[in-house]
Amino acid sequence: MSRPLVADIDLDALRHNYCHARAQAPGSHALAVIKADAYGHGSVACARALEALPAAERPPAFAVASLEEAETLREGGIRSPILLLEGIFEAAELEAVEALSLWMAVHSEWQLEALLAYRPARPIPVWLKVDSGMHRLGFPVEAVPQVWARLAAAPDQATGLHLMSHFATADAADPGECRRQLVRMQALAEALSAPLCLANSPATLAWPEAHGAWVRPGVMLYGSDPLEVPNSASRALQPVMTLRSRIIAMREISPGEAVGYGRRWVAARPSRIATVACGYGDGYDRHAVDGTPTLVAGQRVPLAGKVSMDMLTVDVTDVAEADIGSEVVLWGRAADGTVLFIDEVARHCDTISYTLLTGVLPRVPRRYHGGFD
Known part of the structure; x- marks a missing residue:
């Protein structure tokens, strides 16, 4: 008889939570974040479950943290677009990004230079990461127009340009800093006529003004309430x-x-x-x-x-x-x-x-x- 401890994974609950995320932001695409082995739930099984949704409901893309995580999904038969949230870690990875048809974030000058020096057979979809106040990854807001212009001027290397940033306090009851980040990013997106991806799980549930072209639900997909003060939307999540x-x-x-x-x-x-x-x-x-x-x-x-x-x-x-x-x-x-x-x-x-x-x-x-x- 085997040890009785088991982690039961309810894929119906996962699909419910993803559809719930979409319902909170009906005017946005919803990027399904399945990094860290789908937050411990099994990335391939979770991606397959979400890909099995009807065409109008399934995720248009998944997001992971590294090339290795993307390779695992591709080896598991996942064909949907996959975004590398941290981009590449060395220039040599660009060959695999191209071979696996991945999207990539660009958050640093060295990544930008590596991409512009690369000669892909097809341009690589790029999400430009902006440091709007988290001070972790991304280009400073004031540097972004020039970086955006360089990418736009390199259609053989980069395509499908998006802006992306990350909230530091979207889960908090005090909206001050979150609102400041939002204002910075909305002004930048408007100036560049750029599609914007800003809303993480808490912002998807509680900040409709932050939804933009894309939202990227993460921990909420797995039934965890990311809000410091739960609301009716977060209470509808189901444990996976x-x-x-x-x-x-x-x-x-x-x-x-x-x-x-x-x-x-x-x-x-x-x-x-x-x-x-x-x-x-x-x-x-x-x-x-x-x-x-x-x-x-x-x-x-x-x-x-x-x-x-x-x-x-x-x-x-x-x-x-x-x-x-x-x-x-x-x-x-x-x-x-x-x-x-x-x-x-x-x-x-x-x-x-x-x-x-x-x-x-x-x-x-x-x-x-x-x-x-």
Whole structure:
């Protein structure tokens, strides 16, 4: 019998979330971001599921972080356009960009010079990355007109020019800095008559004025609410990954007895403690505090004690039916339909859903539901 821990991936929920993103920005194209192995969900399976949507609903393009991620998709049979969000990492990669028919971001002077010196058989679609305030990647706003002109003057190397930037605070309740970035980018796009891609997941859900020619939903595709203050649109997202396991041992302890490494959790009453097959060796966050919620038999029960490499322990004193073999949901949807949202678990770990989703390790099997053949 195999270890009971599994990551169930609901491809119907993925498609729902993508269609929901499109509905928030009906006048925009929606670029489906599936970098980091589709945020831990399996990039090829997720891309296939989205490509299986009706033609009018499927993504016009996918986005990844690197050439290696794009190669994985092409090897998996994905034929849709793929945008390299960080462009190339060395000039020699341009041959593969051309061979795989990829789109690429250009965010640095050296990338620009490499592209203009290259002689492709067909021009490469280019998305010009602008630093509108994040100060991470991109050309300064004031330098963009000249860079744009150089690209426009090189039709043998570059085609399909777009402007792209990234919000630093679109998820925050205070709109100040986000609005400043938006104003800068809209003015630049208007001056250049350029199609604009600005809205990430939070902006797709909460900033309709930022939608532009393209939006690029990322973490929202996987059912995580990216907003600091949820709204009706973000509440409609459905969890795609359910990390589920089972109870493998039970014990009863007396008041004053401790559980786990460092004796962090101490029983305040006669307690029933369940040991679950899941730990930080699987990607569950070791920083989870006592009281971090899980679902046992569809009921919320708290983590009790530090997470170990292969196991964690929960207090099931108030769940009479809990026993060896009972289902435990670490995040996602229980068999009875009860949902434990990953964002709540992340808050108890002092982190964000992105780190939990991308941190689920390869030894946890992915099991896909909602066929796409």
